[in-house]
Amino acid sequence: MPKKRVNRYARQIILEEIGEDGQKVLGRSSALIVGCGALGGVIADHLTRAGVGKITIVDRDIIALENLQRQILFDESDIGIPKAVAASKKLQQINSEVVIEAIVKDFNPNNAEKTLGSANIILDGTDNMETRYLINDVSVKNEIPWVYGGAVSTYGMSMNVVPKKTACLSCAFPHMPKAGSLPTCDTVGVLNTVPSIIASIQATEALKILLKKEYSHDLIVYDVWGHDFKRIKIKRSSNCKCCAELDFEYLNAEKMEVATTLCGSNSVQITPAVEGEVSLERLAKRLKNAGDVTLSPVHLIFEAEEVTISVFKDGRAILKGTDDETLAKSLYAKYIGN
Numbered sequence: 001m002p003k004k005r006v007n008r009y010a011r012q013i014i015l016e017e018i019g020e021d022g023q024k025v026l027g028r029s030s031a032l033i034v035g036c037g038a039l040g041g042v043i044a045d046h047l048t049r050a051g052v053g054k055i056t057i058v059d060r061d062i063i064a065l066e067n068l069q070r071q072i073l074f075d076e077s078d079i080g081i082p083k084a085v086a087a088s089k090k091l092q093q094i095n096s097e098v099v100i101e102a103i104v105k106d107f108n109p110n111n112a113e114k115t116l117g118s119a120n121i122i123l124d125g126t127d128n129m130e131t132r133y134l135i136n137d138v139s140v141k142n143e144i145p146w147v148y149g150g151a152v153s154t155y156g157m158s159m160n161v162v163p164k165k166t167a168c169l170s171c172a173f174p175h176m177p178k179a180g181s182l183p184t185c186d187t188v189g190v191l192n193t194v195p196s197i198i199a200s201i202q203a204t205e206a207l208k209i210l211l212k213k214e215y216s217h218d219l220i221v222y223d224v225w226g227h228d229f230k231r232i233k234i235k236r237s238s239n240c241k242c243c244a245e246l247d248f249e250y251l252n253a254e255k256m257e258v259a260t261t262l263c264g265s266n267s268v269q270i271t272p273a274v275e276g277e278v279s280l281e282r283l284a285k286r287l288k289n290a291g292d293v294t295l296s297p298v299h300l301i302f303e304a305e306e307v308t309i310s311v312f313k314d315g316r317a318i319l320k321g322t323d324d325e326t327l328a329k330s331l332y333a334k335y336i337g338n
């Protein structure tokens with residue numbers, strides 16, 4: 001009779017698919033989760049509970065009331081706190097054995113490879129295609145697998161990208177969809193069970209890939225309202241710009257100030273061309289003359305005219321109360337400066 005002992009992973013160690021050896025593999029593994037909203041939160045929750053040794057969460061956003069409908073790691077007391085910070089605190093309470101790293105940053109071409117570090121897998125918890133193409137470039141260039149996921153309305157999709165083994169995102173969708181051409185959670189909404197299901201599929205595929213088991217080579221599309229589940233075969237394209245020609249256009253994008261409208265939140269994010277540490281204390285002093293300023297260890301909140309500006313240590317800012325990128329850029333220039 002094997003000796004009985006208490007083990008938090010007992011229920012998955014007895015699974016034939018994982019076992020003692022598989023559990024050790026997970027414990028030695030490291031995952032990078034890009035975006036910690038509805039998808040990223042569920043992925044992080046599963047991987048933390050499953051005992052993936054190190055989990056890095058990178059997210060640029062702060063928690064708002066309208067996130068609570070579907071972002072399961074957060075509650076009302078987290079409103080106003082950066083998602084990566086609140087998520088890591090919660091996850092650490094769930095499993096203190098896992099090393100959790102929180103990065104409050106925009107995942108962009110300037111920092112993508114540095115953020116990847118020594119992760120064995122990347123999970124997509126983002127809400128926009130541009131970041132997904134960037135993840136795809138980073139993945140293929142560094143030969144690190146990633147798991148794509150997206151959810152909107154009552155359906156979602158997921159696909160594994162394992163460099164040299166499967167098709168990549170550019171094989172499946174060679175051209176980036178035009179701005180405004182895709183439905184977003186802002187325009188059509190999202191049923192809160194959809195991201196949970198898609199993220200659970202993503203986490204499952206991540207475990208299979210980390211354990212070196214058979215994984216899906218298909219694009220999975222699932223509509224939860226009509227229970228319509230599709231597996232679409234995606235072939236590697238011999239003239240794929242990314243995985244065939246190794247032309248990493250998103251990763252090599254020119255470094256420039258970027259304004260992005262954030263999905264579903266009437267906000268614009270400004271990412272400065274050059275990242276550098278900003279002294280929030282000094283900035284707070286300067287801004288006090290112009291309006292109300294609140295300072296936290298990770299960011300500064302400033303009420304400017306009709307918008308609320310949150311400035312992070314890396315110079316990035318989220319302007320809430322507008323979706324006008326030009327106005328956002330000019331307010332950034334006016335109050336934060338370059």
Ligand SMILES: [Zn+2]
Nearest residue numbers: 168171240243
């Ligand atoms: Zn490709």
